[in-house]
Amino acid sequence: MTRYFNGKKVELLAPAGTMEIFRNLVQANCDAIYLGGKSLNMRMIRRGYNFSDEDLKEAIKLGHETGKKVYLTLNNMLNDFELDEAIETLHFYQDIHADGLIIADPAILQLCKEYQLNQFELHSSIMMNVHNIEFVNKLKEYGVTRVVLSREMDLKTAKQLQTETGLETEYFMHGDMCTVNGGNCYYSSVVLGNSSNRGRCFKPCRWAHQVKKDGSIYSAQYPLAAKDMYMYENIPELIQNNITSFKIEGRMRESDFIVNLVNIYGEAIDRYMEDPLSFDRKKHADELFENRKRDFSTAYAFGNPGLDFINTRYEGTGKFYSTGKMFSTPTEEPVITETTIQKVKDSLNQNLSTDTAEHTLSVKVNNYEQAKLCLEMGVNRIYIPCEVYAPDSFMTLSQLQELVNSKSHTEIYLDLPQMMNEQQFEMIDQYVERNGYLFDGLLVSNLGAVSKYAEKFPLITNFNVNAYNQKALEFYKSLGVKEATVSIEMKHNELAKFLENTIMPLEIIVHGPLKVMYLDLNLYENTRKFEPVEKSDNQFVSNDVLVLMTDKGENPVYIDQYMKNHLYTSKELCLLPILEDLHSNKLLRYRIEGQTYTKDELQSVISIYQDALKNISQSLDAFKQQQSVRAGYTLGSLSFHYLKSKSEVPV
Numbered sequence: 001m002t003r004y005f006n007g008k009k010v011e012l013l014a015p016a017g018t019m020e021i022f023r024n025l026v027q028a029n030c031d032a033i034y035l036g037g038k039s040l041n042m043r044m045i046r047r048g049y050n051f052s053d054e055d056l057k058e059a060i061k062l063g064h065e066t067g068k069k070v071y072l073t074l075n076n077m078l079n080d081f082e083l084d085e086a087i088e089t090l091h092f093y094q095d096i097h098a099d100g101l102i103i104a105d106p107a108i109l110q111l112c113k114e115y116q117l118n119q120f121e122l123h124s125s126i127m128m129n130v131h132n133i134e135f136v137n138k139l140k141e142y143g144v145t146r147v148v149l150s151r152e153m154d155l156k157t158a159k160q161l162q163t164e165t166g167l168e169t170e171y172f173m174h175g176d177m178c179t180v181n182g183g184n185c186y187y188s189s190v191v192l193g194n195s196s197n198r199g200r201c202f203k204p205c206r207w208a209h210q211v212k213k214d215g216s217i218y219s220a221q222y223p224l225a226a227k228d229m230y231m232y233e234n235i236p237e238l239i240q241n242n243i244t245s246f247k248i249e250g251r252m253r254e255s256d257f258i259v260n261l262v263n264i265y266g267e268a269i270d271r272y273m274e275d276p277l278s279f280d281r282k283k284h285a286d287e288l289f290e291n292r293k294r295d296f297s298t299a300y301a302f303g304n305p306g307l308d309f310i311n312t313r314y315e316g317t318g319k320f321y322s323t324g325k326m327f328s329t330p331t332e333e334p335v336i337t338e339t340t341i342q343k344v345k346d347s348l349n350q351n352l353s354t355d356t357a358e359h360t361l362s363v364k365v366n367n368y369e370q371a372k373l374c375l376e377m378g379v380n381r382i383y384i385p386c387e388v389y390a391p392d393s394f395m396t397l398s399q400l401q402e403l404v405n406s407k408s409h410t411e412i413y414l415d416l417p418q419m420m421n422e423q424q425f426e427m428i429d430q431y432v433e434r435n436g437y438l439f440d441g442l443l444v445s446n447l448g449a450v451s452k453y454a455e456k457f458p459l460i461t462n463f464n465v466n467a468y469n470q471k472a473l474e475f476y477k478s479l480g481v482k483e484a485t486v487s488i489e490m491k492h493n494e495l496a497k498f499l500e501n502t503i504m505p506l507e508i509i510v511h512g513p514l515k516v517m518y519l520d521l522n523l524y525e526n527t528r529k530f531e532p533v534e535k536s537d538n539q540f541v542s543n544d545v546l547v548l549m550t551d552k553g554e555n556p557v558y559i560d561q562y563m564k565n566h567l568y569t570s571k572e573l574c575l576l577p578i579l580e581d582l583h584s585n586k587l588l589r590y591r592i593e594g595q596t597y598t599k600d601e602l603q604s605v606i607s608i609y610q611d612a613l614k615n616i617s618q619s620l621d622a623f624k625q626q627q628s629v630r631a632g633y634t635l636g637s638l639s640f641h642y643l644k645s646k647s648e649v650p651v
Helices: 019-025 053-065 080-095 106-114 133-141 155-165 187-192 232-240 255-274 285-290 338-351 368-376 397-406 422-438 447-453 470-478 492-501 523-529 576-581 599-614 616-624
Strands: 003-005 008-015 032-036 069-074 100-103 121-124 144-148 168-175 180-185 210-213 216-218 228-230 245-248 360-364 381-385 411-415 441-444 459-461 483-485 506-512 515-519 532-535 546-550 553-559 565-568 572-574 587-593
Touching (some): 003 255, 008 255, 019 053, 032 053, 053 069, 080 492, 106 470, 133 144, 155 168, 168 232, 168 255, 210 523, 216 523, 338 492, 338 576, 360 599, 368 381, 368 397, 368 599, 422 447, 447 459, 483 587, 523 553, 576 616, 587 599, 599 616
Parallel strands (some): 032 069, 069 100, 144 168, 168 245, 441 459, 483 506, 506 587
Antiparallel strands (some): 168 228, 180 515, 210 546, 216 532, 506 572, 515 565, 546 553, 553 565
C-alpha cells in the first residue's frame, strides 16, 4: 500500500516489538513496520522486544505478502568486538530481503560500501542526529535514501532540508521523546556503564532532580522528562512540509495500544487525503488523550517549546516508560578505587604493545584569559570554542591576534558548534574566510562540518561524532579527517582494542568534568517559571551556574550564547592513575576539558599533567596526592567492562 497526496509519497510507519504485535500490525492501517533483530539495535535493554533470525524471515515474508514494507533497525553504536557480527548481520538482512535498514553508526555505511551491500534502502536513524544540509548531502553520497530528522528540527527547516537535498525525510509523529539531542547523551554510559547510544539507556533524564541556582532551590521536579510526541492534529502540516514517513515510536508498547494508535492515525491520513477541505483534525483526539501514557507535545515541530516540553503526569523517580515499574534510580558517578585502577591497568597492559609515541597536551578553554594561560604554560594545542559558556563571550579578533602573535609551538584550533544549522554555517563560513589563517585547524562535532571543511583545514573529530570502531574511523579518514578524539563511552577493554587497532592518530580526554547532555531545552527558564522553595548554595560551582541536584550529587548545567544547555558530570574525569598504561604509538595527545574551570583551577591541572608527562612512571603516585575541586574523581565509562557475550552489564 502506498499513499500519495498531490504527488507526495506519504508513509505511516509503525513499530513492532514482538511477533504477536507484528502479526496484528500487518492487518492494521499502516504502510510499513520497523523492528529489531536479536542484537545491534537500540532496544537491547529489553531483549524480549527483539526478533530472532527465524522471526525476521517470517515477518518479512508476511509483510511482503500483505503489502507492507519492513525496515530493520541496526542503529546502535558498534565497538570493535562487534564488527564481524555487523558484517554477518548485514549479509543476512540482505539475504532475507529487508526493504530497508535504519542505521546510526557510519561504520555501517563503510561496510555496505566495502561489501557492496546495496539490495536494501539505508535510512539514517534519529541517533545519527542529522540536522543540516551538508550532513544530508554527504549521507546521500554513501547511498542513504532517507533521513530520520533530528528531534529538535522544526517542520519549516525540515522542508528546506528536503527541498535542497531531494532525500526522503522521516519525522516522529507520536510517542516517547528525549530532551537531549540525538546521539549526544552520555549520562547513562558514564554513570551506569550502559550506553544510550548502544540501546541500553537507563533514562536518567526521568529521574527527579531539584533545580538550583543563585542560592535557591526551585519547585521544578522533573526538568529533563519530555512529554510524548503528538502530531495527530497536524497531519496537514507534516505533508505540506514534505515529510515522507510519519513515524510512531513504541517498540516496547503493548499490542492493543499500538494497533489502536496506528489505526487512528491511518484513518486520519486517509480522511485528509479523501477530502482535505472538510478534514476534522480532532475527530479522535479525545480518545488519544484519554489513553495517553504521558501528556502530549508537538515538541520542536513549530519552534522551541521551552518548558512546555516537560512532563509531570506519571513521572516519578525511576519509572520506566510511565508504567510505574522501578527501572533506575539516581546513581552517583563511580569513584576511583584501587581495584578499578588495577582492572583498567591490566586490561590496557594485556592488549597494548610497549611502543610509545611522545604524548602532548591540549586544553579546551572558554575565554581569552584561559587561552593566554595555556600559551604561557607551553601547552601544545588550544581549542577555542564557538559555543562559549556564560558569562564569557567569544574572544575578539584583537585578542585572538594577540594569542597568535605570542605563541611559539602552540597550535590554536577553532572548536565548531556541536550541532550546526544553516545560519551557523554562514557565520562560520564568513568568519573563517576572513580569519581562518589564524587557526591551525578545526575541532568538529558533526558530519556536516566534516564535509564542509575537510579540504580547507586540518580536522580532528570530537568525541561526540561517536566514532567507536575502526570502520567508523575509516569512514572519517576517507573524508579527510586527520585525527580523532576517543569516545568518552569507551569501557576499559573497548579502549584497549580501539587503541591497539587504530588507523588514525588519536586524542583522549584525560581530565575535567565531562559533558554528558547537550540540549536545546533551556533549563534556566526554570528560575523564571518556578518559585524558589528554600535557600541553598551550590557545592562546587558558583551560584550563577544552574545545577540539577539529586541525593547523589549536583550536575552543573552551562548555557552558551545560542541558548544551548550543556550538562556536566559532578565529578572530574581523571586518567592520571592510568596514564603510564596508555602506551600507544597512535595515541598522540592528552586533552584537558578546561572550559568549566577557573583560571587558577586550570593552571593547577595543567601543571599536574605537564609534570606527569615528564615522569610518567610516577603518575599514579601523583594522583594519590591530588585533591579534586569538584565532587571527586572518576574514570567514567572506563570503570566498566564490555562482556563479549553480546550482553553489556557493568562489572
